[in-house]
Amino acid sequence: MTRGTMQSEDIKIELSHVTLAYGSFVVARDINARVKAGSIFVIMGESGCGKSTLLRTMVGLQPPAQGDIFYDSRGFWSMDEEARRLHLRKFGVLFQTGALWSSMTLAENVELPLAEYTNWSPVDRREVVRLKLALVGLGGFEDYYPAQISGGMRTRAGLARAMALDPEILFFDEPTTGLDPILSRNLDKLILELRDSVGATIVVVTHDLATIFTIADDSIFLDVDLKAVRAQGNPKELREHADDPKIRAFLTRGETPEPVPMRSGQSPARIDVFL
Numbered sequence: 001m002t003r004g005t006m007q008s009e010d011i012k013i014e015l016s017h018v019t020l021a022y023g024s025f026v027v028a029r030d031i032n033a034r035v036k037a038g039s040i041f042v043i044m045g046e047s048g049c050g051k052s053t054l055l056r057t058m059v060g061l062q063p064p065a066q067g068d069i070f071y072d073s074r075g076f077w078s079m080d081e082e083a084r085r086l087h088l089r090k091f092g093v094l095f096q097t098g099a100l101w102s103s104m105t106l107a108e109n110v111e112l113p114l115a116e117y118t119n120w121s122p123v124d125r126r127e128v129v130r131l132k133l134a135l136v137g138l139g140g141f142e143d144y145y146p147a148q149i150s151g152g153m154r155t156r157a158g159l160a161r162a163m164a165l166d167p168e169i170l171f172f173d174e175p176t177t178g179l180d181p182i183l184s185r186n187l188d189k190l191i192l193e194l195r196d197s198v199g200a201t202i203v204v205v206t207h208d209l210a211t212i213f214t215i216a217d218d219s220i221f222l223d224v225d226l227k228a229v230r231a232q233g234n235p236k237e238l239r240e241h242a243d244d245p246k247i248r249a250f251l252t253r254g255e256t257p258e259p260v261p262m263r264s265g266q267s268p269a270r271i272d273v274f275l
Contacts, residue, residue: 011073012037012169012201013058018067020053027053028227031067033220040195040202040215042235045222046250051205052173054222058203059093059171060084071169089117092162092200093171096178100146100154100161106133107142110161117165132160136190152183159190163198170194172204176211188214209251213239221247 013035020027028050035041043051056062058069060076068075076084100109107129114125133139136156146154155175162170172191176184188211195202206212212219212235219238223230223246231238231247239251 010036012039012071013041013203014070014073015054015058016067016070018054018057018069019065020050020057020062021065026065026227028222028229029066031220031222031229033229033232035201035203035218037201038195038199039217040191040204042212042216042219043203043205043222044207044212044219044235044250045230046207046224049222049224050227051207051222055171055173055203055205059091060088089165090168091171092165092167092169094155094158094162094173094175096174100157102146105143105145106138106149106157106160109146109157110164113161113164128164129160132163133157135163136160151178152187155179155187156190159194163194166198168200170200170202172202172206174206174208175204176206176208181210184208184211185214187211191215209253212251221250 011034015031015033018031019029031054043054045051053062057064063077068077071087076087079087110129110132111125114120114128130142133142136159138153138156138160141149175187179187191202192215194200204215216235218233219235220229221231231242231244235251238247242248
């Protein structure tokens with residue numbers, strides 16, 4: 001099924017009256033949102049509000065109880081199973097902490113989607129793997145196992161795997177979980193660079209305020225009490241202008257204070273940090 005009213009090429013994803021449920025237990029109901037092509041869209045909210053469940057539905061792991069998700073005006077859950085499988089090639093997913101197979105090298109992990117969805121030769125696949133690992137700063141680490149590298153490096157390896165098929169849409173599930181603040185900010189920077197360099201549309205589930213304010217063009221706030229979308233918009237604008245005290249409380253908790261101004265003539269210290 002396609003959306004006859006969805007003619008704008010600017011809209012990459014539309015959530016249409018999506019209800020999430022486990023059996024009779026409703027997690028969130030009647031979710032509606034549009035995601036512009038080439039933008040970064042954040043799904044935020046308190047624990048238990050359905051953020052990760054919504055992401056699972058968007059990437060094809062769990063059907064909605066009601067409604068559908070439209071990609072380029074095509075209803076994903078109204079497609080037949082084979083059409084959905086082919087459509088999945090357009091997606092790249094970074095699960096929490098990278099979700100790498102511990103018994104495989106980084107190269108073997110990144111090669112998995114290439115082996116599954118292409119007929120490329122092993123030589124061609126290996127070349128793509130090398131390029132993707134280099135893109136996230138892991139050139140030369142092809143033969144390392146996940147246990148041999150840091151948590152930040154595992155996250156970047158997971159990102160390389162998510163990008164293996166040059167997806168049109170990248171999904172991130174709590175990408176900064178387990179990373180210290182410096183590594184988290186470097187990952188935010190990498191996400192922005194990827195958006196700008198490859199033009200992908202990016203959907204991020206996170207509760208990390210620094211990440212939300214750094215990368216988000218648009219967002220929805222899922223409310224655990226309402227079991228619905230409580231607000232939608234650019235997070236910085238919601239923080240400044242939302243009348244809802246719950247939204248303001250969520251978006252102002254634990255804010256990082258403004259940096260202390262440097263004295264005249266003082267040069268900032270240079271710190272080179274890598275994930």
